Amino acid sequence: MKGLYLILDVVTLLCPLILSFDNRVRYVKSWGNVLLASTAIAIPFLVWDVLFTEKGVWGFNPEYLVNISIFGLPIEEILFFWVVPFACVFIYECCKFYFRNMSWRWLTLGVQVGILAYLVFLSTKNPSGWYTLTTTIATVITLYFWFSGRSLPQISIAYLLCLIPFLVVNGVLTGSWIEAPIVWYNSKEFSDVRMGTIPMEDAMYGFSLIVANILLHEQILRWRGMKSFSSEKAAALKP
Numbered sequence: 001m002k003g004l005y006l007i008l009d010v011v012t013l014l015c016p017l018i019l020s021f022d023n024r025v026r027y028v029k030s031w032g033n034v035l036l037a038s039t040a041i042a043i044p045f046l047v048w049d050v051l052f053t054e055k056g057v058w059g060f061n062p063e064y065l066v067n068i069s070i071f072g073l074p075i076e077e078i079l080f081f082w083v084v085p086f087a088c089v090f091i092y093e094c095c096k097f098y099f100r101n102m103s104w105r106w107l108t109l110g111v112q113v114g115i116l117a118y119l120v121f122l123s124t125k126n127p128s129g130w131y132t133l134t135t136t137i138a139t140v141i142t143l144y145f146w147f148s149g150r151s152l153p154q155i156s157i158a159y160l161l162c163l164i165p166f167l168v169v170n171g172v173l174t175g176s177w178i179e180a181p182i183v184w185y186n187s188k189e190f191s192d193v194r195m196g197t198i199p200m201e202d203a204m205y206g207f208s209l210i211v212a213n214i215l216l217h218e219q220i221l222r223w224r225g226m227k228s229f230s231s232e233k234a235a236a237l238k239p
Contacts, residue, residue, distance in 0.1 A: 005076035016090035042081035085213040092158035104153035125191035138208040
């Protein structure tokens with residue numbers, strides 16, 4: 001189906017876009033901040049993407065694209081790095097509001113330990129594969145900034161919630177429920193261990209993209225001396 005990847009981008013964007021005007025979270029007030037953070041994070045991810053596409057680590061099926069490319073990447077793939085962070089930071093802001101009175105210390109520890117164990121497992125499968133290696137490095141860097149930064153307890157629950165739509169979209173991209181994958185992978189460059197059709201590395205790739213955007217979003221808020229609207233509302237509702 002021509003344009004399927006673009007449809008996935010639009011569907012991913014649509015729900016947080018519509019709900020941005022909700023009076024409790026008022027995500028619309030964070031749009032500028034999220035755009036700034038996602039643009040900064042998109043740059044290294046796009047460089048990574050361009051290099052790996054040229055190297056043949058992964059590629060794209062033209063049957064599902066609108067066939068507009070920039071730097072060798074489909075326009076849909078480029079939009080992915082703004083659409084997914086927009087949706088995921090929306091989920092994070094909702095978590096900050098709706099889970100404001102809950103402690104996530106043990107869940108956060110569990111997620112962090114689980115990610116480290118996941119990386120150890122992957123590294124035993126194909127440590128020299130380019131996708132396995134670079135995803136491990138990106139995840140370790142993201143974990144470092146999460147560990148060393150200010151405590152943000154809602155990151156753990158937000159990441160777990162983001163995984164649900166992320167894996168559904170990724171499932172379609174990698175060939176679930178359709179005749180052929182939209183995005184294909186060179187089996188020599190990753191562990192070749194999959195969750196259905198999804199390479200296991202994709203969960204860590206998603207972690208790096210999602211959590212890096214959340215961390216930078218929060219850092220920009222601090223640089224500007226601002227609080228997100230959801231945090232202000234949550235503070236106002238505390239007894």
